[in-house]
Amino acid sequence: MGDIILRRFEAADAEWLVEQHGSLYARDEGFDDSFGALVDEILQGFIASHNPACERGWIAAQDGQRLGSIFCVRLDEHTAKLRLFLLVPEARGRGLGKRLLFECMGFAKARGYREMRLWTHESHRAACALYAANGWELLGSKVVHSFGVDLVEQSWKIAL
Incomplete structure (x- = not known):
């Protein structure tokens, strides 16, 4: 097997x-099709109008197989937002999440x-543990009904 690259x-x-987002979240958390539609909307917006100087x-x-993703987008002049952080199950537990x-x-x-800043759900325990272990601060949590299920939404931030 070749090395894992970030491109x-x-x-x-x-x-x-x-x-991947649609099928993994449906399987693991019972999300409905509205989640995949949201991911598509985010990606289409990024493709159409991101600024490569400050967003990526x-x-x-690995060996031509996609294993995951992460995005940095601009919220304002001083604040970036982490988006679409995903690892396929077979890539988890190998330090790739921390690397991304x-x-x-x-x-x-x-x-x-x-x-x-980032927005996630409490149920993403591994990701939340990664954020906490690397200096991110939980700003708040709230109960919501999104993507067809009851969730606890979380907001996190870190000073760079």
């Missing part, structure tokens, strides 16, 4: 990302952002 997201990756998406791949997180945070810091 820039390309428009051709969008269909795979929508399918990465795809983790550090790549994204390093990019944001190098581009002059002072802070990063």
